[in-house]
Amino acid sequence: MEYKPSFSFQAGTSDLQLKPTKEAVRVAKANSTRELAEAQAASRVSLLGGNPADRWQLLSQTELQFGQYRGQTFQWLLSQDLGYTATILAGHQGEREGGDVSSTPLMWNKDALLEYAGLFDAVMAAVSRKRAPGTAAEHGQLVGSGAFTAMTYREMYESVEKEPRT
Numbered sequence: 001m002e003y004k005p006s007f008s009f010q011a012g013t014s015d016l017q018l019k020p021t022k023e024a025v026r027v028a029k030a031n032s033t034r035e036l037a038e039a040q041a042a043s044r045v046s047l048l049g050g051n052p053a054d055r056w057q058l059l060s061q062t063e064l065q066f067g068q069y070r071g072q073t074f075q076w077l078l079s080q081d082l083g084y085t086a087t088i089l090a091g092h093q094g095e096r097e098g099g100d101v102s103s104t105p106l107m108w109n110k111d112a113l114l115e116y117a118g119l120f121d122a123v124m125a126a127v128s129r130k131r132a133p134g135t136a137a138e139h140g141q142l143v144g145s146g147a148f149t150a151m152t153y154r155e156m157y158e159s160v161e162k163e164p165r166t
Helices: 022-029 034-047 055-060 074-080 082-097 105-117 121-131 153-158
Strands: none
Touching: 034 055, 034 105, 055 074, 055 105, 074 082, 074 105, 082 105, 082 121, 105 121
């Protein structure tokens, strides 16, 4: 078994080719379009005895189009791995706020996941915490090494002394 990937190089150079291969393009095209994803979700809602015209039910049964849980429904994802969800949505909010207006199937899927997650205040609070630059829990952790080993990060940041007292 070979452990090395099969690299492609730019013609006549030793520079790696950064464009996707035909295989990568094929895999990317396997992502469902918005229309197909919504039709599949509507079918699942009907099979579960729900109302496919109900936007919230439809979103709950929409499949994730990316990542380690690709193929699972939004409802499943929020029930099973909220940390992953919060991390994905925190990054997505940052992308949108940074000016990304793309409408690819993956971005639509993340927009839909954000819409579904937005139905739940506790989920959005978790997303907000992921976006916060530093959390209270991090500030209370011990530095654990060097001259500041016995101090918390908060104590170290707020210290007016250049060297800690021992």
